[in-house]
Amino acid sequence: MFKTKRAITAEEHAAIIQREQNTERRDFYELLWHTGAAQSDGACLLAEDINWEARTICFTRKKLKSRGTNLKPTLFRFSAEIEALLKRRPAAGPLFPYLVSGRKLVFLEAVRDVEAG
8 A cells, every 4th residue: 555645844845955965966855846846857857958048947757758759848937046056057968967877766765864853
């Protein structure tokens, strides 16, 4: 049986950000918090997915790729806060190089650490 899913609270998010020393992971957690992106989608974002002029990020959801090629990509506008975060990330290629290399579930580990106290 599956556990009930829930979003983290603002207090849990603040605790995760405060504890995290790694800037790549901290930026990743902030991006997930502000955009609602799935971990796998956030970890796989590329600098090329960003349209700085339109202030948008466009990508195809990873878990929906198996449904075929007739999918509309996800498109969202970003705030000044997200812009500052994105400018700290690499200007080309993966925004989160360490995470895209196979450590996508670090967020779950961070949540468990906060829940454990």
